[in-house]
Amino acid sequence: xxxxxxxxxxxxxxxxxxxxxxxxxxxxxxxxxxxxxxxxxxxxxxxxxxxxxxxxxxxxxxxxxxxxxxxxxxxxxxxxxxxxxxxxxxxxxxxxxxxxxxxxxxxxxxxxxxxxxxxxxxxxxxxxxxxxxxxxxxxxxxxxxxxxxxxxxxxxxxxxxxxxxxxxxxxxxxxxxxxxxxxxxxx
Numbered sequence: 001x002x003x004x005x006x007x008x009x010x011x012x013x014x015x016x017x018x019x020x021x022x023x024x025x026x027x028x029x030x031x032x033x034x035x036x037x038x039x040x041x042x043x044x045x046x047x048x049x050x051x052x053x054x055x056x057x058x059x060x061x062x063x064x065x066x067x068x069x070x071x072x073x074x075x076x077x078x079x080x081x082x083x084x085x086x087x088x089x090x091x092x093x094x095x096x097x098x099x100x101x102x103x104x105x106x107x108x109x110x111x112x113x114x115x116x117x118x119x120x121x122x123x124x125x126x127x128x129x130x131x132x133x134x135x136x137x138x139x140x141x142x143x144x145x146x147x148x149x150x151x152x153x154x155x156x157x158x159x160x161x162x163x164x165x166x167x168x169x170x171x172x173x174x175x176x177x178x179x180x181x182x183x184x185x186x187x
Contacts, residue, residue, distance in 0.1 A: 001029045042103075042179050053186050058098040060136060061090055064123060067105045075113050080143075081120035082113070088126040094136060100183045105138070107176035112142040119143025156181045 004022045012018075045051040068084055075082040105123075112121040121142040128135045147155060156177050 001026050001033065004029075040175070051182075051186065053100060054097040055095055056098060057093045058096050058101065059092060060094050060096075060101070060125070061086075061092075063098060063102050064105055064125065064138070067102060067109060068123065071106070071109050071113060074110075075121060078113065078116070080113065080116050080118060082109075083120060083122045085122060085124040086126070087124050090125060090127050090136075091134075096187055097183075100187060104180045104183050107180040108138075108140040111176060112140050112144060116142045116144035 004026045008019065008022055042051070064084065068082055072082045109121060109123060119142070121140065121144075124139045124141070126137050128137060
């Protein structure tokens, strides 16, 4: 952000095409920085016990489809299919925190797309009626690189990814799964 801003301030962006490229880089970097800050703040709130969850009626089917429409662009760019399957009848509404529910879906599907080079990502949903408490189960299955069995527990630790090669190759902070797990537990 600072580097490209400095380039523009010094007048090196005289060519409109270069200027636009620099501005796009600044914009993209700013969005990434904002995501990182928000993730760190969310994690901090969760770990300090100060995260407040809303309890509102929301349409899970609509939220999932909105996320898939947005992330479908990224999947299309990579040439992979993004699918949704309802494995049972879903309730019209559920009581949840819609923003946190959406963030969980974004994190899980976003990761699946990021780590899938070819094939597909499938989001399946089913509803289980238990006498004590109904449960919505959402599975995100992909044909990506996979996770070695000995790393499964570690990927839910903050700032942790499967290994340094994965971090180098795919990027990311290692916060998405940790935050998603904590949100899911809180919901």
